[in-house]
Amino acid sequence: MDRELYLALTEDDIDVLKLRDWLQVRDQVTPTNNSVLHVACQHGSNKCVQEILERADEPLLLQTTSRGETALHLAARQGHHHAVEALLSKAKSSDHLSDDDLENPTTRLQKLIRAPNVELETALHAAVRYNHEKIVGVLVKEDPGYSYPRNKSDETPLYLAAARGYAGVTKVILDNCESPTFGGPHGRTALHGALMSSRGYECMRFLARSNPDLIKKLDHNGWTAFHFAAENDLLNSIEFLLNANRRVAYIADKKDKKTPLHIAAYKGYTRVIMKLLNYLPDIVDSVDGNGQNMFHIALKQDQSLLLKFILSETWKFDTLNALIIQKDMEGNTPLHLIAKLGYYIPRLPQWIPKTDQEVVDNTNLTPAEALYQYYSPLLVIGEDVGGLHPHRDNFNDIWDKWTGGKMQNIDRSDVKSHDVRTEMRRQRANTHMVVAALVTTVALTAGFAMPGGFNGNLGPEQGSPLLLRKPAFNIFVVADTVALLFSISSLFLYFTLSFKLKRKAFITSFSFAVVLNIASIAAMMVAFIAGTYAVLSHSLVLAIAVSTLSSLFLLLVFSLSYRTSINMLRFPIHETRWWLCRMYYYIVWRSRRWDIVRRLCERSIDHPAKSDGSDLV
Structure with a gap:
């Protein structure tokens, strides 16, 4: 494209454009195949846009760049509202039925609005991406009956707006589009996209009220809107959804059979769990695909605040005991996980005496035996423990000290065989x-x-x-x-x-x-x-x-x-001290024994009748 012409188009200098012959101007393009109309619309040069549209023929409206974009794409992306209206007005003025497909007549205006680029995105996609609410409104109102398709990333304009938290754009599309499409990637809906961050709360409200069935929709992983809200700690959204359709909160996903309660437990979102239990108290002991309840999950994920809530005094013992004695697929109760993971919980001692401490896992180990097997090298000075256990009093004593908080300062982070x-x-x-x-x-x-x-040198000191x-x-x-x-x-x-x-x-x-x-x-x-x-x-x-x-x-x-x-040196010194003490007592015992024998022999010689040695001990 001619340098002077290009600069005039970017600076909205209409005088340069008027002095040029239209036949010379019309065919000039940039290396990316941008026509003079593309350049003027991209830079918001409204005077140049009007001049070009007055002198241009109809094909220039639908002419595309190397990326398949019309001038409307560029004007919508950059937010140039006047350029968008000028393009639409030109399309309407030349409105007629397309001769290409008489069975499905399409107006010039509709073809311009619906034209996709190489990414399969329309001008509406471009306007939504950059939150140009006014332009979105113009485009949707001009073609309200069109259901905008997905782009190459499976994103519809409504999904793009909801995922970015553009509440105004979302509302404009819902209010003006007769049949909006809610789809997104991976089987998600626009409601799922709105629940990926806290800024999507208003979008979520608009979508849920516009189409309540979206709350029940599952993505490819079987996640509902509740799963996404729990995943992102969206307390207000959880409450709104519970009021709208609380039954959906019972649904587990397809792969791991996790409900929103389990998702929140994995993340340690105590407030979300409290809100769910407030509306649905019967899900407290629900389990996932591994047979683990929220107590199991909190222990495995080291969620200290959630553990504090679970073991708080606000719970009834019957409810807490149901969590404590529940086994997962490996037969582990939360007590087994406490032992195997080396997790000390300060609030645990007040509940332990009330529950069954002799329950066994699939390997027939009680929590005390599991603690001894995994951590005896760290808790006691002795040999490594294999499959055989010593007397039950040994590991029961360790378990009592552990749960009593007398060993919590020992490092138990290395859980290895x-x-x-x-x-x-x-x-x-x-x-x-x-x-x-x-x-x-x-x-x-x-x-x-x-x-x-x-x-x-030679001599006695040589070498x-x-x-x-x-x-x-x-x-x-x-x-x-x-x-x-x-x-x-x-x-x-x-x-x-x-x-x-x-x-x-x-x-x-x-x-x-x-x-x-x-x-x-x-x-x-x-x-x-x-x-x-x-x-x-x-x-x-x-x-x-x-x-x-x-x-x-x-x-x-x-x-x-x-x-x-x-x-x-601490351990060798301890061992050396132990052996020295043992040798000392052994020598003392042997010396005392020989002394008794010697005295007994002397007594037997002097007094043969008294030779039992009972008076010497």
Whole structure:
């Protein structure tokens, strides 16, 4: 398109247009096949639009761009109301029956309004997308009997307006369109779209009142309007729908058999659940496709506020007990999930004594047994628990302490099986072994390649280190030796972990190995500082600078590893203390026993008649 003409069309300079011959202007297009009418309508150049329509022939109205758009599409999208009215007026003035299809006569105006682009969108779609309410009203009133089809994304104009929360546009379409289409993608309706966000509340009200049957419509997943309202925590919409048709709230979806109550429970929307139960109290113990009620779901999704509401004192025990004893498809009651997920609930102790704590799941485990099997390595110091259980008093004692709140500070986030935990420990040990091997290699290399080199002169000191008499060199030798010994010891301990050790032995060896590994790294840093200082002693400033920087790093390592070392040594120290106490009592018992035997022998020699030893015990 000519540059001067294009600028005139964008700036609404009608003088340039009048000076041009129409035959020269009519055929000019942009690279996207926009005619002069498209350009003028796109930029809202009303004078140019009027001039072009007066001089243009009828085919220019329906001429399309490379995207299949008429000038009406562009004017409607940009919100140029006067350009839209001018185009419609021109179409009406040339109104006649189309000769293409006599059985289905279509006016020029209708063909212009209904013309789709490559996305199958009409001008009404474009106006709705950008919330041009006035233009929407004009288009709908000019062709009220047309049921606007879906675009390539299965969206009708009404769905686009509702999903975006355009209440004014929604009302205009409902009031003026004789047969509006409510469809949307995935089997949804415009009502579903309005309930995807809080801004669609007014649209929802208009749609539900215009067509109450929309409340009962299901999408491809079997979701009703209630499901969408519950999914998005739309409390006011839930209340409106309950007043309109509360029976629909009982409907479960197709795949997971979830009702709106279960959807709200998954999200933790307590207010929505309270509103649903206020209108429909009989759904309190309803279950989804997995046989789980809202108590199960709240536990699995870690919804603390919902759990607080479920266990609040406002509930009658009969109602709460029905939730507590209900089993899902795996036989788990909420008590089993509390045990298996390691979930401590502060309000639980006041309800537990009143309910059945011996109920079993599909694996024949009670909640107490499940807690012991999953968490005994975390709650008690002992071996991993397999399928066999110790005396019932052991896991009952743990269950009582758990539900009584005496163990809530223990970390129970790692819900993994025995084999998984063992494999994770071995992977960590392998990683640490690589570090220990690197430290050993560095320490050995530094030991044979002494800082400053060796004395190569003939004499009694040939082959000895040149810096042997410097104190910093002596510190280097000692620190390097300590690093080597600690790293080799750590490496040996890591090697022993490859054997099938019991849990106590594994943790003890692993803990000592980690501490030795950290100590070897620290010793290696000390050796580096001392060796560098010895070599750079002739340049005191440089030696102090290097030593200071290295010392800061050493302090950082110490500060970060100190707490880790203490925590790692806690279990071995506890075990060592236990064994020392056991040995002490064993020695004392053996000593006392031999003392009794000795005294008994002496007494039997002196007094043969009194040899039972009863007076010695």
